Amino acid sequence: MKSNTYAERSHVKMKEVLLSPKSSGPKIHYFMIRGGKNKTNITVLEPGKIGKEYIKTYGHYHIGKLEETYTILQGNGFVIMQERKKDRNGKPIDAEIKNFKAIKVKTGDKVFIPSGWGHLLVNTGKTWLVASDNSPVNFKGKKSVSMPGHADYKPFKKLHGAGYYVIEKNGKTAFQKNPNYSSVPKINPAPFKNY
Numbered sequence: 001m002k003s004n005t006y007a008e009r010s011h012v013k014m015k016e017v018l019l020s021p022k023s024s025g026p027k028i029h030y031f032m033i034r035g036g037k038n039k040t041n042i043t044v045l046e047p048g049k050i051g052k053e054y055i056k057t058y059g060h061y062h063i064g065k066l067e068e069t070y071t072i073l074q075g076n077g078f079v080i081m082q083e084r085k086k087d088r089n090g091k092p093i094d095a096e097i098k099n100f101k102a103i104k105v106k107t108g109d110k111v112f113i114p115s116g117w118g119h120l121l122v123n124t125g126k127t128w129l130v131a132s133d134n135s136p137v138n139f140k141g142k143k144s145v146s147m148p149g150h151a152d153y154k155p156f157k158k159l160h161g162a163g164y165y166v167i168e169k170n171g172k173t174a175f176q177k178n179p180n181y182s183s184v185p186k187i188n189p190a191p192f193k194n195y
């Protein structure tokens with residue numbers, strides 16, 4: 001039987017959330033070893049770009065009240081986090097972002113993801129970006145290729161990524177607004193440097 005501990009995200013799958021889905025890229029964008037809350041999960045991202053966009057993870061919101069901490073084990077990149085506005089009934093509005101953060105990370109950094117915030121990793125460095133997280137991935141009865149049950153990927157699929165894409169512009173890291181969102185807060189690119 002094939003192990004359900006290992007999973008990967010292919011270029012074909014990642015086209016759903018890319019700035020330039022027609023641009024070419026590696027066959028597999030990132031690799032995962034799933035251990036869950038106690039053993040942790042490991043994610044390994046390829047370096048490089050698809051068009052001008054840096055290689056990233058798909059992005060998801062957690063289902064229910066579930067927080068998570070990422071530890072960067074190697075590399076340089078960003079943890080992208082976004083929080084949706086809510087309607088009168090408290091239901092999140094996928095295309096309207098209230099808070100957006102692009103946290104620059106390097107080896108050894110830890111980033112806490114509060115419950116309700118969408119999140120993804122971006123590799124802007126030259127090496128693998130390796131991160132561990134403690135989210136309680138449930139792989140019971142799931143194939144390794146399937147998306148884990150604790151996460152909601154649909155808003156990222158529908159809007160083709162997060163509120164901003166992390167790109168290379170004139171040799172520097174920059175942020176490009178995703179036009180599929182109806183509102184996203186302004187981002188100040190000044191504190192972010194290229195590697």
Ligand SMILES: [Fe+2]
Nearest residue numbers: 062068135151
């Ligand atoms: Fe997560």
